Amino acid sequence: MHHLPPLSSTNTLGPMFCRPQLRKPQLRKPLALLIGAVAMTAGAAQAETITVATVNNNDMVIMQSLTEEFEKAHPDITLDWVVLEENVLRQRMTTDIATQGGQFDVMTIGSYEVPIWAERGWLVPLDNLPEDYQESDLLKPVRDGLSHDGVLNALPFYAESSMLYYRTDLFEQAGIEMPEQPTWQQVHDWAETLHDPENNVSGICLRGKPGWGENMAFVSTLVNTFGGRWFDMDWNPEINSEAWQNAISFYVDLLNNYGPAGATSNGFNENLALFSRGNCAMWVDATSAAGKLFNPDESKVADRLGFAPAPVAETPKGSHWLWAWSLAIPASSNSPDAARTFITWATSQDYVNLVGETQGWTSVPPGTRQSTYDNENYQQAAPFAGFVVDAINAADPLDSSLEPNPYVGVQFVGIPEFQAVGTQVGQMVASALSGDTSVEQALSAAQNATERTMKRAGYPK
Known part of the structure; x- marks a missing residue:
């Protein structure tokens, strides 16, 4: 988030009030700036903060490093990260979801938890995803493992064998x-x-x-x-x-x-x-x-x-084995819409391309989308690509x-x-x-x- 500096640190108002000879039309510009600054400050104060809990694996560290990219595209949402070692993450997630604690808006969970938690009504179903999300592009074994009654209850961030x-x-x-x-x-x-x-x-x-x-x-x-x-x-x-x-x-x-x-x-x-x-x-x-x-x-x-x-x-x-680290929204979240915006961004084709272009193609999250394996840039950089998807x-x-x-x-x-x-x-x-x-x-x-x-x-x- 980029906040405006305090008004007292600028000269916007000082010159305006010490020169009474200024004509009235010339007052409008600084006043407009002032009104705009107040409006922007109010907008920033209203930005919705969502808490994302994730594991300290390399792909998630990259996701966290791209926070600014997400917040730039979604200035009404701020990300607050809780990054934990795998065993600790699982313990915290399980305790919070079972007690409906509401500490987290996005949880990083896997193929084991999703169907069990979804059956208990602990997760927000992810139906009616935007058309440009291209749900059919997700690899079928991964998609099936994260579904309950035919509906996705988590979106795969990366998958693996x-x-x-x-x-x-x-x-x-x-x-x-x-x-x-x-x-x-x-x-x-x-x-x-x-x-x-x-x-x-x-x-x-x-x-x-x-x-x-x-x-x-x-x-x-x-x-x-x-x-x-x-x-x-x-x-x-x-x-x-x-x-x-x-x-x-x-x-x-x-x-x-x-x-x-x-x-x-x-x-x-x-x-x-x-x-x-x-x-x-x-x-x-x-x-x-x-x-x-x-x-x-x-x-x-x-x-x-x-x-x-x-x-x-x-x-x-x-x-x-078969596993997918995935992003899910607990039913206890107070910000499910903002959470949904984030997880569809972080698991999208556009995100894969963003990582490839900024971090290198071997760093893109693997195992989730057929389009990743059809991408010539990825094929050239990752000699293991075909082997992994098979x-x-x-x-x-x-x-x-x-x-x-x-x-x-x-x-x-x-x-x-x-x-x-x-x-x-x-x-x-x-x-x-x-x-x-x-x-x-x-x-x-x-x-x-x-x-x-x-x-x-x-x-x-």
Whole structure:
């Protein structure tokens, strides 16, 4: 916002009143300026402030940096930002929405929360979007995941699947050729070969920070491809199954032997920083990291970066996830119209173009619009573009495990209880990774805790 300086700091009125010889017509201009200044000040005072809560990921940091662009185009709306670490954001959002606290006008939530919160009437439905928003341009898997009864309840800011990133220079030096579809056993062997702590290079980096959307987002896909699932068809937990035991034992062994020190502190952002500095030979995580890693201004490995599909073990099912960070309006917002104006701007084709032109095309929010992937500028700047959109379209939340399951979701279970379940299990998996408990003890405790939670919630239903 640009406010006029106080009238006392200008000479607008001083000369006018000390020269009585001025003719009357000449008084009109300064008086008009005064009236205009008062009107503008009043207009500025009436600007509606909306509070936007978002996660501290790179794409959202860029969105926040473009505040002035939005406010310039919409002088009647001021943005107030609350930017939080992922686990903290989720906790704050959930508490506020469940209590109808009204602290936020825009919430950054994901594919897990949207259908659950929409069903409870906690979100403002986003029907009758402006024609120029081009809703049909949104990728169908993303659009479907954010809809309830056929109506969008959040607009996708960026969407992602998961993939394997690797250092092509280290692979070439070791004589390793990346196959079209890597396996987890191959990844283990490569990590062993490439692990070089003396030169500050870990064989592999993976999420270890506990949280249903942190370590468990990755761990769930690992369990899927090892043949496991969260629940059987009668909603009985299977966390102490052989598939879970094999997957978590593999994960703990891999990270403890060939991962960075203190892995239980590393989530998405921490591993992104490690990989972009050259401290990881491999990293399996979100496709949304590709833009930053391929940007030479942001990444030291931009010129030696390879990518491949997320690894598989017993089955390819559920090996790569599907997620959309999205902007939603809580029903408790006092400024839903202004919030709607902002979220349609921030998720529009025009916004994608604005980021591409001002920040570089590798920095545009990925995974939401077909037009992004049809854009020649993006295709030239982002060699991963086609790969990512194929991965998003191939992820199947309705068929994510070797054995049939009763839930929707690849790296999460689409029921309200999963936030508690996933958080509990994530803490227990982290305790096994840190060596505070054995894998068997951790999974037994996770199984018991999940059984209690599900029983209290009235499952099976």
